[in-house]
Amino acid sequence: MRKPHPITNIVPLHASPSAVYDPTLPPAQRHGALVGALPETLQAIVGNGTSRACFDDLGGFVGMRETWSPPAVVDPADAEAAARALAVIEREILAPVDPGWLLARLLALFAHCPPRSAPVDPAVERMVASDWAEDLGEYPQWAVDQAVRVWRRTKKWRPTIMEMRALCDEAVTPELTLAERLREIAAAKSATAGRAGGPDIRSMAGRAIRRM
Numbered sequence: 667m668r669k670p671h672p673i674t675n676i677v678p679l680h681a682s683p684s685a686v687y688d689p690t691l692p693p694a695q696r697h698g699a700l701v702g703a704l705p706e707t708l709q710a711i712v713g714n715g716t717s718r719a720c721f722d723d724l725g726g727f728v729g730m731r732e733t734w735s736p737p738a739v740v741d742p743a744d745a746e747a748a749a750r751a752l753a754v755i756e757r758e759i760l761a762p763v764d765p766g767w768l769l770a771r772l773l774a775l776f777a778h779c780p781p782r783s784a785p786v787d788p789a790v791e792r793m794v795a796s797d798w799a800e801d802l803g804e805y806p807q808w809a810v811d812q813a814v815r816v817w818r819r820t821k822k823w824r825p826t827i828m829e830m831r832a833l834c835d836e837a838v839t840p841e842l843t844l845a846e847r848l849r850e851i852a853a854a855k856s857a858t859a860g861r862a863g864g865p866d867i868r869s870m871a872g873r874a875i876r877r878m
Contacts, residue, residue, distance in 0.1 A: 677705045677747040684758040689808035697840035700759075704751055707744050711737060712847045734847060740854035749852035755845050760838070763807040768799045775814050779824040801827050802834060809837040 686699045701709055715734035722728050772795045802810055813833035817825050825833075 677707065677743045679703055679705060679747060679751055683751055683754045687759055689759075689812070693837075693840045697844060700755070700841070700844055705744070705747055707741070708747055708751070708848075708851070711740075711744070711851055712844060736847070736850040736854050740851055745852050745854055748848040752845055752848040752852055755841065755848070760806050760841055760845060762804055763802070763810055765799055765803060767807060768802060768810060769795055771810060771814060772798050772802075775818065776824060778818055779821065782823045798827055798830070802830065805834040805838060809834045812837045 681703045683700050683703045686703050687696065688699070689696065691699070701712060704712070712734075714737075715732040717730045717732045720728050720731045773792070776791060776795060805813075813830055813836075816833055817830070
């Protein structure tokens with residue numbers, strides 16, 4: 667049986683994504699730092715999206731929305747670089763928060779913000795915090811910390827879990843968008859490497875639409 671050809675042209679990353687990443691920076695700067703760690707070929711691929719203006723039912727402008735899809739053909743070396751960058755981002759930047767830290771962080775937030783209704787028993791309060799820790803456990807620590815900081819500085823009353831999840835979703839949007847694109851580029855390697863040299867190109871199914 668013929669062995670698959672090894673990838674001989676390894677495309678190095680400019681830097682480890684975790685080495686250039688600072689979660690305290692504004693979203694655009696965080697995204698720019700992560701993209702800048704990629705080789706130029708990958709930077710061009712992940713940045714090749716189409717932006718369009720979006721409006722509500724009354725015609726009011728609500729923001730820009732970007733449509734992106736991976737190229738039909740991806741160089742195996744670029745796909746391999748995408749997989750390496752994705753592994754670092756998932757392991758060191760988007761890793762789920764430690765449950766113990768999260769529970770303590772939520773109890774501290776509860777102490778800062780009074781409930782919108784009558785105070786509850788401390789034992790019930792801890793059970794509520796445990797529920798919140800379960801519902802926020804998928805997010806990285808820095809995103810939860812940012813969401814808590816935003817709420818503490820801008821709101822008076824205690825948030826609902828839906829409000830806190832919305833803030834966490836907003837915090838991780840740039841990182842998740844980049845990770846999604848790298849994942850699709852890495853997955854395209856199998857389609858590209860599987861070709862036998864003929865003109866057939868298996869197109870990638872679906873289209874990723876993400877808000878930047």
